[in-house]
Amino acid sequence: MNHILIIVGVLVLALTIAAGLIWVERRLLSLWQDRLGPNRVGPLGLGQVLADMIKLFFKEDWIPPFADKPVFVLAPGILVLTILLTFAIIPFGPHFYVFNSNIGILFFLGNSSLGVYSIVLGGWASNNKYSMIGAMRASAQMLTYEVFMGLSLMGVVMMADSFNLNTIVEAQKGGWFIIPQFIGFVVFFIAGVAETHRLPFDIPEAEGELVAGYHSEYSGMKFGMFFVGEYLGITLISALIATLFFGGWLGPSFLPPFVWLMIKTFFFIGIFILLRASLPRPRYDQLMTFGWKVLLPLALLNLLITGAILIFLK
């Protein structure tokens, strides 16, 4: 019974944060862009979230006649599903988690690889040239960034001696992993931005070039799923960064552990939005070059040094 409550709680939490981010992002962007943003609906414009959701639900959910219908419908679901599944492994407090997995990190990496299918299939099934180019770009980008996303985490795994996120958090009681694993953090953060296709890594949708990229043909709630999927992704990556490098729910005891995790998570969500407000978009081949030629060697180097130091200390 308790377990089911936690599952529902985490689901509601993740979806609420993701929906709330619609408002947070628009308000923060407008703050940085010298304007007000949505402030008309409800107090501080918070009702905007509700209004946007009602709009998405009631919009005509049009499937183009030239699309591959089953795949077209399936694609957005995959994205939301894989991300929501990953929330299961995140420890929100000492005993507040859905699934205490011994292969937590591998579970996350596996799910994020599956998430790529959503975009590739969605772009392919749309049968639209812009979507197709977007999907192609997405698969190339993911292929590149998945590689060292995993590698960048290996330093943390070695230091905690476990794939289990609870153990990793416990292992940071002596000090957060951000200090010894700074390179790992930088690489993981960049890979995380790429994973969620946020600016400056939004080349699969690159508004000015590809209209809306892989989801050009989507409308109504199916578009809404891509939309919410993106925010879920941001929340997930931010929560993971907080858990893996910033001690997760650890913190002084005047606040409950859960609140500490939320504070840390929202800090990184803010950074995601700030990045979007400030950076232009590189060309995809420059992105690829950066990935293979800079980040991959960096991740490997980090792995090597961490390993060497750990062996030396033993």
Added chain:
Amino acid sequence: MSFSGNTIIDELALKFGGQAVLSQQLTQDKITTFWISKDYLVPILKYLKNEISGPFKMLYDLTCIDERTRTHREGQPPSDFTVVYHLTSLERNEDLRIKVPLKDNYTLPSITSVWESANWYEREVYDMFGVIFSGHPRLTRILMPKSWQGHPLRKDHHTRATEIDPFSLTDKIREDEELNLTFSPEEYGMKRQSDGSDFMFLNLGPQHPGTHGLLRLVVQLHGEDIVDIVPDIGFHHRGAEKMGERQSWHTFIPYTDRIDYLGGVMNNLAYLLSVEKLGGIEVPERASVIRIMMSELFRIASHLVWLGTFAQDLGQLSPVFYTFSDRERIFDIVSAITGARMHPAWFRIGGVAHDLPDGWEKLMQDLVNYLPKRLREFDKMIMKNRIIKARTVGIGVFTTEEAIEWGVTGAGLRATGYNWDYRKTRPYSGIDQFEFDIPLGKNGDCYDRAIIRMEEMRQSLRIIQQCINNMPAGHYKSDHALAIPPRKDKTMTDIETLITHFVGVSWGPVFPSGEAMVPIEATKGSNGYYLISDGSTSAYRARIRTPSFPHMQMLPFISKGYTIPDLLSILGAMDFVLADLDR
């Protein structure tokens, strides 16, 4: 025939024989104008472009005049349609206007073998006048839809929709129009496959976030690499030149505002300089300085829009808000002075609409003090950003020779390192009295074009500062009888002025017959109105030469081999406006 005084015409007569040059024509703008027979057209143009010392390398404009209802043609060879070639020699700083008469047979040889850039111009003349250019690679309509009946700029074509039967859009018409827009690569001699793979034909526009308006580019892609581009323009065509023949000299002013709709009064200036040349009107010093000040203000406004959208094309979301809010400050001043914002239509024949309001100096000075700090911020935020540099340095490169060959003016030409600014080379409205520098680039790439515009804003601020410090006293409008509407102070006391006022306002002023064109350095390159008066209340022909047209024509040439994101950099750095392109 012998022509006294003009060495070029004498040289041509000597080289090609007496019958090559038919006659010389004197125009108000003092541009050497002469008529040649169409048999000599291609060799003469080839000679002028390639062999003469101080060659005329740039085809500045190519247009046509329907002469069939023109009355004042003294000394001109008989002609139904006259094709006009406007050449510019940057080396000599001199222009040539060459006219070819067409009588009964409306066919003449194409000059695309001499200038590739003649391609679109000849298509436009064909589209508008039905003149056939033999040997043109693809003589089809360019601005009007394929289905259009007749040639709009012919004098027998209707001016208003009310002159024809009411139009109704049936399903059949809609389907046919959609069919007309279907792209067929074979029509353009393009292949559908390469050796190993199929090409993708991507339809960019007419509705696309990166094209800044109704522009359609059909991009032939190999992967993401651009093989070729076919620009399809004309979606924004509103018949501005035809309106110029309909409106009076005075009432055409508001239409010019909407040509380069970001340039505001800069368009008025280009038009009025030509009008005043026709009428021989001297503009008072104060009016000239006010005009310069307002034009430079609009140059900054236009460049700010460009800067924001340029950054947005490269994926940077925020600068567009900063630049637009600064542009709002400029519009606050513009509305305080003129009463309007984007399209003030504030310049008048012989001056400006009214004097500057009290306290204008403070408004202007506040802006001049405020903007440099913001420009430094933009420099840091945009121009020094490494991703922006990676996206623009070495992209869309062309050399000075290529720029001149394609008729590129403005920042595009200066980015190649060639020092050519009409404000310096052909000073107008007393701009030679001001101190300012012309920024130059080196590499001719997108980044250089952008950095030049940044610097141009600073130089414009310098000019405005000098205007504030040295605004001359005097009248804001000329006393000339053709300056419409005349100043009010005399109107109520002097019957002659009252009559002139009445006639000028009810019918419009009558300008003496003749031809004039004054090129100016507009926001996007060189803009010029080639006006022909037949001694009437409106222009007999109002040709609008805009910079965006040749720049867009060059797009396929400079984009080949780059990728789709690069195409957006190139479009962003080009700084075009669709109304300026299609008129």
